[in-house]
Amino acid sequence: MHAWTVKMSTPSVLAVLMVFLMAPGGVLSDTRGTRGLEAQQLAPSSTLLHRRLKRSWIWKQLFVPEEDPTPRVIGQLKSNYDHGEFSIKYVLSGEGAGDVFEIDEYSGEIRALKKLDREEKAFYTLQAQAINRKTNEPEEPQSEFIIQVQDINDNVPQFQNEPYVSSIPEMCPVGTTVAQVTATDADDPMFGSNAKLIYSILTGEPYFSVEPKTGIIVTSWANMDREAKEEYLVVVQVKDMLGLSGGYSSSTTVTVSLTDVNDNGPIFQHHLYNFAVPENAPVGTTVGRIMAVDGDVGVHAKMTYSLEDDLEKSSIVIINTDPVTQEGVVLLAKPLDYESKSRYIMNAEVVNDHVDTRFLALDEFRDRTTLKIIIEDVDEPPVFLSPSYEWEVPENVAVGTVLGSVGARDTDIVNNLIRYSIDKRSDPTKAFKIDPNNGTIAVAKALDRETADWHNVTVEAKETTQNHLSSSVVVFIKVLDINDNVPRLARDYQPYICEGTQAGEVIQLLSSVDSDDPIEGHHFYFSMVPDKHINPNFTIRDNQDNTAGIVARRSTFTIKDQTQYLLPVVVADSGFPTLSSTSTLTITVCRCQPAGHCPTGGVEALALSMGISIHTLLGILVCLVTLTADAR
Ligand SMILES: *[C@@H]1O[C@H](CO)[C@@H](O)[C@H](O)[C@H]1NC(C)=O
Ligand SMILES: *[C@@H]1O[C@H](CO)[C@@H](O)[C@H](O)[C@H]1NC(C)=O
Ligand SMILES: CC(=O)N[C@H]1CO[C@H](CO)[C@@H](O)[C@@H]1O
Numbered sequence: 008m009h010a011w012t013v014k015m016s017t018p019s020v021l022a023v024l025m026v027f028l029m030a031p032g033g034v035l036s037d038t039r040g041t042r043g044l045e046a047q048q049l050a051p052s053s054t055l056l057h058r059r060l061k062r063s064w065i066w067k068q069l070f071v072p073e074e075d076p077t078p079r080v081i082g083q084l085k086s087n088y089d090h091g092e093f094s095i096k097y098v099l100s101g102e103g104a105g106d107v108f109e110i111d112e113y114s115g116e117i118r119a120l121k122k123l124d125r126e127e128k129a130f131y132t133l134q135a136q137a138i139n140r141k142t143n144e145p146e147e148p149q150s151e152f153i154i155q156v157q158d159i160n161d162n163v164p165q166f167q168n169e170p171y172v173s174s175i176p177e178m179c180p181v182g183t184t185v186a187q188v189t190a191t192d193a194d195d196p197m198f199g200s201n202a203k204l205i206y207s208i209l210t211g212e213p214y215f216s217v218e219p220k221t222g223i224i225v226t227s228w229a230n231m232d233r234e235a236k237e238e239y240l241v242v243v244q245v246k247d248m249l250g251l252s253g254g255y256s257s258s259t260t261v262t263v264s265l266t267d268v269n270d271n272g273p274i275f276q277h278h279l280y281n282f283a284v285p286e287n288a289p290v291g292t293t294v295g296r297i298m299a300v301d302g303d304v305g306v307h308a309k310m311t312y313s314l315e316d317d318l319e320k321s322s323i324v325i326i327n328t329d330p331v332t333q334e335g336v337v338l339l340a341k342p343l344d345y346e347s348k349s350r351y352i353m354n355a356e357v358v359n360d361h362v363d364t365r366f367l368a369l370d371e372f373r374d375r376t377t378l379k380i381i382i383e384d385v386d387e388p389p390v391f392l393s394p395s396y397e398w399e400v401p402e403n404v405a406v407g408t409v410l411g412s413v414g415a416r417d418t419d420i421v422n423n424l425i426r427y428s429i430d431k432r433s434d435p436t437k438a439f440k441i442d443p444n445n446g447t448i449a450v451a452k453a454l455d456r457e458t459a460d461w462h463n464v465t466v467e468a469k470e471t472t473q474n475h476l477s478s479s480v481v482v483f484i485k486v487l488d489i490n491d492n493v494p495r496l497a498r499d500y501q502p503y504i505c506e507g508t509q510a511g512e513v514i515q516l517l518s519s520v521d522s523d524d525p526i527e528g529h530h531f532y533f534s535m536v537p538d539k540h541i542n543p544n545f546t547i548r549d550n551q552d553n554t555a556g557i558v559a560r561r562s563t564f565t566i567k568d569q570t571q572y573l574l575p576v577v578v579a580d581s582g583f584p585t586l587s588s589t590s591t592l593t594i595t596v597c598r599c600q601p602a603g604h605c606p607t608g609g610v611e612a613l614a615l616s617m618g619i620s621i622h623t624l625l626g627i628l629v630c631l632v633t634l635t636a637d638a639r
Pocket of ligand 2: 460462463483
């Protein structure tokens with residue numbers, strides 16, 4: 008008994024009396040008696056109940072079930088003035104009058120003519136009137152009533168917002184919300200259970216369940232593993248009539264995918280990896296690749312390889328992680344030598360970059376494997392015992408003097424014999440010879456430091472058999488100085504003394520040269536030739552700085568007296584033993600210009616001393632120059 012639409016009207020003599028299918032006995036009518044129009048719902052076993060109202064008529068609807076194709080009488084109007092002699096004419100107007108509904112103008116019976124659809128139009132508002140046939144005047148004022156179309160369950164519930172797609176993390180706890188499905192039903196939600204919907208799972212148990220009233224899908228299984236099954240198709244059914252039989256239903260599919268969590272650790276594909284690498288492989292060579300697999304994807308599968316137990320610093324290899332392939336790349340980190348160690352065994356490990364102890368123990372994100380690296384023998388060239396040699400030898404040492412020995416050896420197991428030789432280009436003068444069997448180098452020619460102070464000789468060592476591999480080394484031979492060169496005056500001095508030079512004046516500064524190269528540097532000593540008489544004219548003053556001055560001992564030099572003086576000068580070096588030389592300088596007396604400059608450089612004095620004129624002398628000199636030029 009619900010959802011009655013009640014319409015109140017002002018006091019009227021037209022009453023509509025109704026009896027309802029659903030509610031026999033719930034009918035109200037005018038009980039003032041003698042006046043009025045009453046409408047009556049025609050129904051089997053209907054009982055009319057009357058209730059007295061003081062001031063107004065209560066109007067209720069007539070009802071007609073929807074979807075009924077057979078025309079039928081749904082009610083009857085009756086006026087109190089109608090006494091059965093057809094003096095009253097009933098007239099219907101309003102929504103659907105004459106078309107959907109008609110009234111029998113004599114009996115007042117109202118009938119529905121058509122099949123009605125509640126979902127299209129739920130009620131009709133109509134007006135009724137009772138007219139006196141004789142006078143054609145209304146017996147009563149027009150009155151309004153409603154015909155309500157009664158719902159039947161003729162609509163299928165429909166899912167909204169399809170398709171349904173959802174993703175949840177794998178291993179999520181029971182009760183995790185997955186999605187909510189929603190269906191609607193066009194039937195009357197207020198009438199019966201025609202639009203009362205109930206959801207249930209058709210496919211997807213026991214992993215998923217649905218709340219019957221809300222359509223919320225939750226997980227109902229604890230350990231859903233993405234690596235075992237990544238996607239579920241959950242079929243949900245909705246039924247109206249509260250799911251009771253006879254209702255309508257439809258279904259929808261919810262696609263549920265599981266997203267990854269880090270619930271797998273990396274696992275090496277092999278327990279043992281065998282690698283081989285030639286002993287001459289350079290540092291950085293890829294020895295091999297190792298690989299672990301991880302059931303997870305994306306960041307949860309990221310891993311890093313390393314050698315176990317911080318071996319990294321001492322090991323011959325390091326392991327890098329290839330960011331693209333997720334492989335461990337084993338790289339050579341140190342030079343190898345087959346002859347000293349030919350196999351290495353070590354442990355490597357791999358660990359997930361992002362561990363998540365919610366799903367696995369810390370240790371399960373880690374795996375270990377063993378690497379076995381075999382070093383392969385390679386025929387290698389001989390190796391000199393020293394990367395280079397540096398020897399010193401004094402110059403002028405006797406031919407045949409042994410300077411030393413170079414040594415090389417074949418590091419290979421076979422240990423081939425080695426022959427030594429000197430690269431001729433490094434010893435063009437053939438100053439050295441080498442013993443081909445033991446590498447002993449001796450002097451083959453006299454060495455002169457002043458000609459060549461270094462002999463940088465390339466010695467080759469070559470294996471006598473197999474691949475004749477060779478290598479070479481440089482022997483730096485430094486020739487040491489011995490004092491084998493005499494010191495000499497630095498140039499051909501032409502000293503002169505001006506007339507009027509005072510005693511004690513220096514007339515010439517002397518210096519000296521020596522081809523030797525003493526370690527402590529040159530030190531020259533200048534002196535006169537020892538004589539029983541002291542030279543009264545000149546003396547030599549050693550300046551103690553590798554120079555010396557010729558000093559006049561008197562003030563009275565004139566061309567008239569004597570034009571030239573001879574002065575022997577001794578230069579000695581500081582070597583052991585000392586070497587010295589004596590040079591005799593000719594000192595010319597000159598009639599100098601005021602500044603002390605001798606314009607003729609002493610030539611004038613020479614000419615005077617020869618008793619010829621200066622012009623004649625110049626002529627002779629020109630001829631000499633010409634002859635010298637021609638002689639070339
Ligand atoms: C090298 O061989 C030569 C000739 O057999 C020999 O005289 C010399 O002593 C040897 N030198 C060494 C260092 O063995
Ligand atoms: C030989 O080597 C020495 C030392 O490296 C160097 O000073 C010298 O210039 C070199 N001499 C020649 C001729 O290569
Ligand atoms: C050693 C020497 O040359 N002595 C000479 C110094 O000068 C006088 C005067 O001219 C000469 O007679 C000396 O021979």
